Amino acid sequence: MKTVLAIETSCDETGVAFVQYSDTKEYISLANALHSQIDAHAPYGGVFPMLAKREHGHNLMHLLGNVVTETISKKNVEYSKISPSPEKIEEALTHLDRETELQEICKKELENTESLLYMKPNIDALVVTAGPGLEPALWVGISFTKFLAILWEISILPVNHMEGHIASVLLSEKSEVAFPALALLISGGHTEIVSIEAWGKYEVIGKTRDDAVGEAYDKAARILNLPYPGGPAISEHAKIIRNTYSKADANKLCEKYNIKLPSPMIHSQNLDFSFSGLKTAVLYLVRDIKKTQDISEEILNLICYEFEESVVELLSSKLNFAYKLKPETKTLIVAGGVIANTYIRETIDAWCREKNVFCFKPEFDLATDNAVMIGLAGIQGLLQNNPYVEDLQTLVARGGWKIDDVY
Ligand code: KG4
Ligand code: ZN
Numbered sequence: 001m002k003t004v005l006a007i008e009t010s011c012d013e014t015g016v017a018f019v020q021y022s023d024t025k026e027y028i029s030l031a032n033a034l035h036s037q038i039d040a041h042a043p044y045g046g047v048f049p050m051l052a053k054r055e056h057g058h059n060l061m062h063l064l065g066n067v068v069t070e071t072i073s074k075k076n077v078e079y080s081k082i083s084p085s086p087e088k089i090e091e092a093l094t095h096l097d098r099e100t101e102l103q104e105i106c107k108k109e110l111e112n113t114e115s116l117l118y119m120k121p122n123i124d125a126l127v128v129t130a131g132p133g134l135e136p137a138l139w140v141g142i143s144f145t146k147f148l149a150i151l152w153e154i155s156i157l158p159v160n161h162m163e164g165h166i167a168s169v170l171l172s173e174k175s176e177v178a179f180p181a182l183a184l185l186i187s188g189g190h191t192e193i194v195s196i197e198a199w200g201k202y203e204v205i206g207k208t209r210d211d212a213v214g215e216a217y218d219k220a221a222r223i224l225n226l227p228y229p230g231g232p233a234i235s236e237h238a239k240i241i242r243n244t245y246s247k248a249d250a251n252k253l254c255e256k257y258n259i260k261l262p263s264p265m266i267h268s269q270n271l272d273f274s275f276s277g278l279k280t281a282v283l284y285l286v287r288d289i290k291k292t293q294d295i296s297e298e299i300l301n302l303i304c305y306e307f308e309e310s311v312v313e314l315l316s317s318k319l320n321f322a323y324k325l326k327p328e329t330k331t332l333i334v335a336g337g338v339i340a341n342t343y344i345r346e347t348i349d350a351w352c353r354e355k356n357v358f359c360f361k362p363e364f365d366l367a368t369d370n371a372v373m374i375g376l377a378g379i380q381g382l383l384q385n386n387p388y389v390e391d392l393q394t395l396v397a398r399g400g401w402k403i404d405d406v407y
Helices: 038-044 049-074 086-094 100-111 135-152 161-171 213-223 230-244 247-256 276-292 297-325 342-355 371-383
Strands: 002-008 013-021 027-036 079-081 119-121 125-131 156-160 181-186 191-198 201-207 331-335 358-360
Touching: 002 135, 002 371, 013 049, 013 371, 027 049, 027 161, 027 371, 038 049, 049 100, 049 119, 049 135, 086 100, 086 135, 100 135, 125 135, 125 161, 125 371, 135 156, 156 161, 156 371, 161 181, 161 191, 161 331, 161 371, 181 297, 191 297, 201 297, 213 230, 213 276, 213 297, 230 247, 230 297, 230 342, 247 297, 276 297, 297 342, 331 342, 342 358
Parallel strands: 002 125, 125 156, 181 331, 331 358
Antiparallel strands: 002 013, 013 027, 079 119, 181 191, 191 201
């Protein structure tokens, strides 16, 4: 059995979770607390790093309190009462020097002898996202984890956020992943195709040259005056067209209004993506339409439909190319925030049926960022005997940490 406490602060979701790998080899989310900052970032139309940092600082202690209380009441994590020396408390707090607000919160908390911080969980590791992501945001989680590591005398295992997305499928799938596998990672910050020989053995074989697919959804939504995050908004409008018209009729309507968007790099004989061209095409399309008429609800729906068709066409064609290069593939893992999209999920399912490969996707609520997926990746790290952090000074935020680099 392995149990970990996981912390995620790489972008605009603050997550804390207890995750377990049972003796019967099942992955279990024991308690999962998540605070989405979407409302705070919405006015900016995207994630504002220093605001994300501040929000993480506000929320972490509270979310930790939630998962500790939940696991105490469910009795699924064992705790022992501790009384750290004033020196130890001082040392723990120094790791929060760069997070002054969170440091204040923790200091206050420690003044209360009944604080949950004096309940030490009996777990195998503290797991924290060390990258990739926004460095000011990553630092909050890392500093808080170091604080807990000193206070509780528990070792830390750093986790790659993208490996977390891959591991997110473990909770929903009862069977083991059959290797070799391909992973299609589609989120707000990344679009990558990863070849996986075994857990921990990754090779990025394709990636975007500019914007990530989720970023393209978010930027296109901004152009169309739709709310942030753009993915769910665009997909709702596209769905109206798919539910109302046959594909042929929808395409005829697009022709009528001159709505045509490109699928950039679809014919390039490699696995590179480019989504910034698609976003720019939306900008020009909207500008051209506005010269002669307003963007009616129907036109808006059609643009969203055409946008989603281009995205799906691109993803499918690159998957085909990847499969051609790796015909021995047994499993396709698809993860990242964009896989919350029902149409993309269905398209991927159909692709897997056609190619006769297993398809692993996360449950809906684990598609976007959360701490459970970080805990699942941490457990994989423990099972692979990845080393704990020995010197806390060496644990730093690595904004550009690639999944195929060791920490
Ligand atoms: O993985 P994630 O939560 O954060 C990153 O690590 O980037 O992904 C967030 C991204 C956003 O760009 C959002 O627009 C997109 O996932 N997204 C969607 C949907 N739900 C979220 N994209 C398309 N369709 C959706 N239903
Ligand atoms: Zn993510």
